[in-house]
Amino acid sequence: MKYEILIEGGFTGIPKEYKGDIHLKDKTKESLFEAFEGKQKSVNTALRDGFQYHLKLIDGEEEHEARYDEKNLPLPIRQFIATISKKNK
Amino acid sequence: MCNKHYCFIVPPHILEELAKRGNISCKQALNDSKRFLERRRTILNNLLVREFEDGNSERFIYDSQNKNEQRLVLVRKEGDVATQDETANKAYETSGFVRDYFKDTFGLDSIDGNGLDIISNIHYGEAYNNAFWDGDEMTYGDGDGKEFTDFASAIDVVAHELAHGVTQFLSNLEYQSQPGALNEHFSDVFGTVIKQKYLKQDISEADWLIGDSVVSEGFPGVAIRSMKAPGTANEFDTQPDHMDNYYSGSSDNQGVHINSGIPNKAFYLSCLEIGIDECALIWFDTLKALWRTANFNDMLETTIATAQRLTQEKKVSDTAVDAIAKSFSKVGLTPIIA
């Protein structure tokens, strides 16, 4: 699966970008895609210095793209970002 | 036609725009009395602010235990003795210092002027390189230990985040483009002022850096931002120090952490001329007079008007207006002085 992750904002204001390919177990992939399709929690307009997450995942014909902030990022997507971030350290 | 009664039922966004344009009958009606002014400010500033319970300006420190959860475990509250956790103790101490600065200097009772309790969440997330304000509380990561460390222990970071709360209640500057850059600017202003007070420095000793104590050895720079020399704090620092280099892209909510370098530099230059205490007072009163969509020119106009008033009241020196005008001119923002 191809991924593109852009993390912007935050107190530091320094963006982070990750692009690459990753193999995920079917179950992990399923819960990740379900999180994308789930109803997004409302945006917290009072958030200051919160990260903004922009993700794009392409798996064969399937493509997902979404934006989240610190307060409405679904857990499976947060865990996926953490995995990618650790992989790129 | 606008009269006093009508103004109260005008939707807030229309009222705001009318007040901002400054030349229509609605504003005249709003300005008829002090009561109306207060009412207008309350309406404008509470546009996006939720209802808050009254507090006693007390500190509450919660440990997120490296989860992405807030108010998880209360580890220290107002009056409690120190805990085993140094980060908790530092967050307690620094948030108290910031609270006391605003109270002792400007008479502001906590973040909202109404005794809102001060909630801090520490150890948020895993190797989390950030600190944020989310409308009613502050949250700090431990950093990854490689590039960043312990955001809750840094006085300028804590003051910066708490000042976002103050801004929310005083002017509610929206978080995008120029109003967003001003929101960031005011947080850096009070971050740097309070840091100098905390370290008992005068302006010649100060480094004017923001976040120098949260960067680790692996970070390519000395700090996150520099008020004295925007754009030089680290390899990623793209802050301009002049309108000629204004960032007009869409990243970072249209550059809120980028273009703040321009007014930041003007603040630094103003402090060199009239001192940091006079500047802090002028900037604080300016923040009180601003509104949600104020841009750089609105801010400059308001700062000059505020300095003129404070000069007449003998609260700042006679040279304040000229000093501020000169400082802003140097960053490419030239005021029209009445």
Ligand SMILES: [Zn+2]
């Ligand atoms: Zn900020």
